[in-house]
Amino acid sequence: MGRKPLRSTDDAQPGGTPSPEATEVPEKRPGSGRMGRRTFVVGAAGILGAGVLKGLADPAHAQEAQVIVPDDPTKVQGPTASLVGGRSPFEQPERFLHPQLTSSRTPLQELHGTITPSDLHFERHHGGVAHIDPDKYSLLVHGLVERPMVFTLRDLKRFPSQSTVYFMECSGNFPRNASEDTLPQQICGLTSQSEWTGIPLSTLFREVGVLPEATWFLAEGQDAAVMTRSIPVEKAWDDAMIAYGQNGEALRPENGYPARLFLPGWEGNASVKWLRRIELSDGPFQTREETSRYTDPLKDGKVRQFSFVMDARSIITSPCYPDRVEPGWLELRGIAWSGRGRIRSAEISFDEGATWHAADLQEPVLPKAHVRFRYMWKWDGREATVLSRTTDETGYVQPTQQELIEARGVGTRYHLNPITGWRIRTDGSVVYRTEEWA
Amino acid sequence: MRTAGSLAVLAAFAGFGCGGGDAQSGGNGESSLQGVASSEPIPESFELGRTATDEEIDTLAIAVMPDGRGLPPGGGTPGEGAEIYAAQCAACHGPEGEGGGGGQLVGRIPGDPFDWGDGMQGPRTIGSFWPHATTVFDYTRRAMPWDRPGSLSDDEVYAVTAYLLFLNELIGEEDEMNAETLPRVVMPAYGRFVPDDREETTRVH
Numbered sequence: 001m002g003r004k005p006l007r008s009t010d011d012a013q014p015g016g017t018p019s020p021e022a023t024e025v026p027e028k029r030p031g032s033g034r035m036g037r038r039t040f041v042v043g044a045a046g047i048l049g050a051g052v053l054k055g056l057a058d059p060a061h062a063q064e065a066q067v068i069v070p071d072d073p074t075k076v077q078g079p080t081a082s083l084v085g086g087r088s089p090f091e092q093p094e095r096f097l098h099p100q101l102t103s104s105r106t107p108l109q110e111l112h113g114t115i116t117p118s119d120l121h122f123e124r125h126h127g128g129v130a131h132i133d134p135d136k137y138s139l140l141v142h143g144l145v146e147r148p149m150v151f152t153l154r155d156l157k158r159f160p161s162q163s164t165v166y167f168m169e170c171s172g173n174f175p176r177n178a179s180e181d182t183l184p185q186q187i188c189g190l191t192s193q194s195e196w197t198g199i200p201l202s203t204l205f206r207e208v209g210v211l212p213e214a215t216w217f218l219a220e221g222q223d224a225a226v227m228t229r230s231i232p233v234e235k236a237w238d239d240a241m242i243a244y245g246q247n248g249e250a251l252r253p254e255n256g257y258p259a260r261l262f263l264p265g266w267e268g269n270a271s272v273k274w275l276r277r278i279e280l281s282d283g284p285f286q287t288r289e290e291t292s293r294y295t296d297p298l299k300d301g302k303v304r305q306f307s308f309v310m311d312a313r314s315i316i317t318s319p320c321y322p323d324r325v326e327p328g329w330l331e332l333r334g335i336a337w338s339g340r341g342r343i344r345s346a347e348i349s350f351d352e353g354a355t356w357h358a359a360d361l362q363e364p365v366l367p368k369a370h371v372r373f374r375y376m377w378k379w380d381g382r383e384a385t386v387l388s389r390t391t392d393e394t395g396y397v398q399p400t401q402q403e404l405i406e407a408r409g410v411g412t413r414y415h416l417n418p419i420t421g422w423r424i425r426t427d428g429s430v431v432y433r434t435e436e437w438a
Numbered sequence: 439m440r441t442a443g444s445l446a447v448l449a450a451f452a453g454f455g456c457g458g459g460d461a462q463s464g465g466n467g468e469s470s471l472q473g474v475a476s477s478e479p480i481p482e483s484f485e486l487g488r489t490a491t492d493e494e495i496d497t498l499a500i501a502v503m504p505d506g507r508g509l510p511p512g513g514g515t516p517g518e519g520a521e522i523y524a525a526q527c528a529a530c531h532g533p534e535g536e537g538g539g540g541g542q543l544v545g546r547i548p549g550d551p552f553d554w555g556d557g558m559q560g561p562r563t564i565g566s567f568w569p570h571a572t573t574v575f576d577y578t579r580r581a582m583p584w585d586r587p588g589s590l591s592d593d594e595v596y597a598v599t600a601y602l603l604f605l606n607e608l609i610g611e612e613d614e615m616n617a618e619t620l621p622r623v624v625m626p627a628y629g630r631f632v633p634d635d636r637e638e639t640t641r642v643h
Binding site: 110126127140141142147150151152155158159200202203206207218220224225226228237239264276281282283285286288291292295297298299300301302303304305306307308309340341355383394395396397399403404406407408409410411412 | 443453472483484486487488489490494495498499500501502503504551552555556557558562567568569570572573576577580581587588627630631632633634635637640641642643
């Protein structure tokens with residue numbers, strides 16, 4: 001309770017408005033969303049001799065609070081089948097909201113495996129969530145093409161489809177100067193993973209006949225921000241998709257329903273949601289989001305622009321703050337990913353990076369995807385620090401924060417992927433290993 | 439799977455991507471699309487979608503390029519823009535663009551230094567950080583004002599753009615901004631932006 005906002009003076013956007021994706025992680029009550037913040041009554045007082053699980057503190061969840069949890073489920077018929085299932089009332093993972101409600105973060109510490117449930121996928125909106133009638137949806141592709149064309153959602157779904165697992169990460173996914181009471185969700189909860197279904201963008205480019213002088217394309221959304229980003233046309237011939245499916249169902253509205261651009265391994269902002277228009281051009285448009293935002297100051301007086309690829313990164317998601325562990329065997333668990341391709345290794349260090357020990361990678365290790373890693377470790381009860389780092393198939397090694405600062409200076413807010421870790425105190429409490437940004 | 443995809447990418451480049459006038463001809467042996475297995479030969483076209491009309495393109499294609507392509511007819515002066523700004527923008531961005539609920543839009547640092555990477559402090563405003571004046575028009579027209587995005591006329595957007603450039607001491611009080619003049623405004627941040635080259639190395643960069 002009462003923890004400080006994770007915000008340093010130099011992290012505040014000088015313009016006044018904090019950048020919701022990059023500058024701060026606001027207060028979160030320890031344990032909130034982790035163990036459940038409601039009071040449950042489970043006992044024998046309910047109907048049919050069963051206990052009633054009751055949400056006393058949260059009217060928003062009154063409906064699910066009606067679930068009956070009998071003392072002995074073998075002695076009473078359970079509820080019938082239902083049209084749509086829900087989570088166990090004992091499980092209440094939640095996204096973590098930015099105070100301006102412009103972004104929310106995936107509860108990485110509460111997830112198993114590598115797929116993010118669609119309703120927990122991180123969000124970053126620049127004009128709120130657009131709600132679009134799929135029957136009125138269309139995508140215009142024009143500019144330097146032979147045949148400017150319009151495709152309905154029905155058209156898009158009739159093209160040859162593909163389903164591929166990819167992570168999606170916002171480039172503003174690291175809070176500098178975070179304090180000890182920080183959750184993985186707050187450190188890098190702006191990454192999520194789904195199986196995305198759609199069509200290769202190259203299929204559409206083939207249909208419209210992209211002209212040879214087209215080197216970039218503009219992707220434009222149908223939200224209130226009419227979000228625009230310029231993308232090199234090579235990405236379309238590589239692996240860019242128009243996605244309409246996510247984890248087996250239609251895209252969620254907050255993820256771009258009914259169709260979005262998806263650029264595997266690249267910063268999330270470029271994968272424009274609610275995609276309404278693609279314009280092929282002979283250069284970038286220099287939109288607001290690719291100039292005054294989502295660019296990275298360097299220490300030579302320049303600013304890096306069109307920094308699309310997400311560098312390799314890892315995080316230990318268990319144990320983490322605010323866990324309390326006991327001496328004995330612990331499975332260190334986490335995820336690793338790289339926008340450049342497959343993860344080659346994930347490693348653990350117990351000595352601040354002096355030596356590293358290979359963790360097990362859960363197969364299949366997919367390119368541009370979160371990979372689950374695990375390391376069995378016997379904690380002896382003494383104060384310890386556990387760090388993780390990853391190396392991808394190109395040989396890129398996840399850097400320390402100091403290496404990042406030495407390479408780029410201190411003024412950058414995006415594309416920060418430093419090695420992070422946790423301290424385990426002798427009483428078993430786990431806290432974030434803090435590191436001053438300087 | 440990835441190999442097949444890569445081959446298909448090559449096929450796409452060879453047959454369609456750079457085909458220019460030959461894009462429609464296709465049919466030079468491709469049997470698969472990128473990442474898509476096919477049970478039958480891929481046709482030249484799946485014959486889905488329809489040709490876009492000039493009218494619907496004109497309606498939707500609002501993007502402006504740094505050289506001014508895409509700018510509409512019309513124009514506006516800082517004086518005209520001041521009134522519109524006061525009514526539509528000041529509530530969030532402050533009476534003189536100093537910021538409020540919305541970001542700070544106005545402010546230069548003496549000498550226009552650009553040492554942000556070294557931790558230089560200062561407001562990242564249109565005058566101190568934006569490399570292209572055309573972006574002000576493009577963004578204002580598509581996304582502002584916050585409570586009624588896209589509601590300003592082209593003349594009004596030109597006028598607000600002119601006012602903001604004037605407040606940033608980039609144009610004179612009488613200078614009209616239009617499709618000819620706006621792209622010629624030289625921004626202090628112009629030339630400061632460099633393309634990403636991280637993938638040329640495996641080092642931290």
